Amino acid sequence: MPFEAMYDIPTVLTADEILDKAFKRASKVDFEGRTRIETVREINIGKLKSVSDTIASTMGKYVKAFPSIDRENPFYAELINVTIGRDKLKKSLGAMDWCRGTVARVAKVAMREIAFARHISRIDEIRRSAYGRISSLVKQVDKELTFLANARHVMKKYPAVNPDDPTIVVAGSPNVGKSQLVLRISTAKPRVAVYPFTTQEISVGTFEKKYFRYQVIDTPGLLDRELSERNPMELRGILALKHLADVVLFMFDPTESCGYPMAQQEHLLETVKKEFSSVPIVEVENKSDMTKTKSDRIKISAETGAGIQKLVDHLVVLLKSQQPL
Ligand SMILES: Nc1nc2c(ncn2[C@@H]2O[C@H](COP(=O)(O)OP(=O)(O)O)[C@@H](O)[C@H]2O)c(=O)[nH]1
Ligand SMILES: [Mg+2]
Numbered sequence: 001m002p003f004e005a006m007y008d009i010p011t012v013l014t015a016d017e018i019l020d021k022a023f024k025r026a027s028k029v030d031f032e033g034r035t036r037i038e039t040v041r042e043i044n045i046g047k048l049k050s051v052s053d054t055i056a057s058t059m060g061k062y063v064k065a066f067p068s069i070d071r072e073n074p075f076y077a078e079l080i081n082v083t084i085g086r087d088k089l090k091k092s093l094g095a096m097d098w099c100r101g102t103v104a105r106v107a108k109v110a111m112r113e114i115a116f117a118r119h120i121s122r123i124d125e126i127r128r129s130a131y132g133r134i135s136s137l138v139k140q141v142d143k144e145l146t147f148l149a150n151a152r153h154v155m156k157k158y159p160a161v162n163p164d165d166p167t168i169v170v171a172g173s174p175n176v177g178k179s180q181l182v183l184r185i186s187t188a189k190p191r192v193a194v195y196p197f198t199t200q201e202i203s204v205g206t207f208e209k210k211y212f213r214y215q216v217i218d219t220p221g222l223l224d225r226e227l228s229e230r231n232p233m234e235l236r237g238i239l240a241l242k243h244l245a246d247v248v249l250f251m252f253d254p255t256e257s258c259g260y261p262m263a264q265q266e267h268l269l270e271t272v273k274k275e276f277s278s279v280p281i282v283e284v285e286n287k288s289d290m291t292k293t294k295s296d297r298i299k300i301s302a303e304t305g306a307g308i309q310k311l312v313d314h315l316v317v318l319l320k321s322q323q324p325l
Contacts, residue, residue, distance in 0.1 A: 006159070012145055012148045013145065014145055015141065016142075022054035022134075027047070031046060041115070045114050048107045048130055049107065051107065055100055055134070056104055062148055066093055069089060079196060083196045084154055092148050096148075102137050103134050103137050107134065109130075110127065159194070159195055161217065165206070165214060166214050167214070167215040167216075169241055169248050170217065170219075170248075170251060172251035172252065173253070175257075176258045177251060177286040177303070179203065179218055179220075181286065182218045184302050184308055185205065186206055190204055190216075202217060222234055226267070246279065247280050247315060248272060248280070249315070250281050250282065250283050254285050255291045257290070284297060284299075285299045285300070287301060298310070
C-alpha cells in the first residue's frame with residue numbers, strides 16, 4: 001500500500017481550462033446527414049453531449065479522487081480537517097456535483113429543443129445559448145476548483161501511513177535516541193514527511209515480521225515535551241496520533257547525556273501516560289553501551305543494536321495480542 005503519496009489526486013483544472021477542454025473536444029464532433037438540417041442537428045446535439053460528458057467526467061473524477069471525510073480513517077480525517085477544513089472540502093465537492101448535474105440538465109434540454117427545431121439558424125442559437133449557460137455554470141464553481149487544486153497540493157505532502165498496520169509511536173525527551181531507534185528497526189529507510197501539526201518533520205519507519213508489517217513513527221516536537229509547553233495545534237497533532245498508536249514506546253536516556261535529568265524524563269512519561277491512557281506503553285532505556293541501570297526496563301543501544309531484536313520481539317507480541325482475530 002501507500003509508500004508513495006497517500007492520496008493520488010489528479011490535477012485540478014480551473015474553470016476556464018475545463019471549458020477549453022470541453023469545447024475543444026466538442027468542436028471535433030462530426031456527422032454526415034442525408035440533409036443539411038439533419039447534419040447540423042446531429043452535429044450540434046453531438047457537441048452538447050460531448051461538452052456535458054467532458055465536464056461531468058472531469059468533475060466526477062475530482063469527486064471520486066478526494067476522500068470522503070466522513071468515511072475516512074480518523075487520523076487522516078483529522079489531518080484533512082486541520083489543513084484543509086472538513087466543511088470547505090465537503091462544500092467544494094458538493095459544488096462539483098451540483099455543477100455537473102446542472103450542466104447535464106441544461107445540455108439535455110437544449111438537445112431536446114434541437115431535435116425539434118425546424119431551422120438551422122434556430123439550432124445554432126439553441127446550442128450557442130446552451131454553451132453560454134454551461135460556461136457560466138462552470139465559472140460559478142471556479143473558486144471551489146481553486147480550493148480543490150490547493151487542497152490537492154496540501155494532501156500530496158501528507159505522511160503516508162497505513163492506519164491498518166499495527167503502529168508504534170515513539171516518545172521521549174529530545175536526544176534520547178528516538179530517531180536512531182526508528183532508523184535501526186526499520187527495514188527500509190524511514191520516510192520523512194511533513195506533519196502539519198508540528199514545525200518539524202516526522203519519520204515513519206516500517207519493518208516486517210512473519211509477513212506482517214509494522215510501523216514505527218517518530219514525531220519530533222510532539223511527544224518530547226511537557227503538555228504545558230505545547231500549543232493548541234500541537235495538541236491536535238497528538239490527538240490525531242492517538243488514532244494511530246497501538247503502542248507507545250517511551251525511551252529514556254539514563255546516561256542523561258541528552259541533557260535531561262532522569263527525574264524530568266520520568267515526569268514526561270507521566271504526561272504521555274495520561275494522554276495515551278488507552279494505549280500500552282513500553283518503557284525502554286537506551287544508550288546501554290554507555291550505562292546500564294538496575295531498573296527492570298528493557299535495555300537497548302540504538303547505536304550498537306544491542307537489545308533491539310529482543311525489543312522488536314516484545315513489541316510484536318504485544319501488538320499481536322491487540323489485533324482482532
Ligand atoms: N552512546 C549512544 N549514543 C546514542 C545512542 N542512541 C542515540 N545516541 C546518540 O544520541 C544523540 C541523539 O540521538 P537521536 O536519535 O537524534 O535522538 P532523538 O532526539 O531522541 O531523536 C545522537 O548523537 C546519537 O548518536 C546509543 O544507543 N548509544
Ligand atoms: Mg529525533
